[in-house]
Amino acid sequence: MREPERIIRLKTVLARTGLSRSTIYRKIAEGTFPAQLKISTNGTGWHESDIVSWIADPVAWRPKRELDEVR
Template identity: 70%
Template structure:
């Protein structure tokens, strides 16, 4: 698994993006931030590559668009 395909958890996503938890989940609902993946019954995470794409250009990010 390459570095950009790592799964990162909420705390890391919040630290890297500077978003608050409520803003992050609002952006997910709006489709302007990558959706989390279920990694266990009670756990979720994000693909690091998707978060990096958002960090590169947050204003242009739309869920479902290619890399």
């Protein structure tokens, strides 16, 4: 059985990527970083697998929907 996708918060994303908060939000706006998901009224997070993929190859990372459209 597959484990459910983990959601990580901004503090963890900052620590794993080494980017600043403003850089992360700028990159999200540019489409070069995974967008956050709304997890509650006032909370957001990221799929851990999206962040791991971005860390593995930040230059080649593209949003999943763009990859799906190409295929």
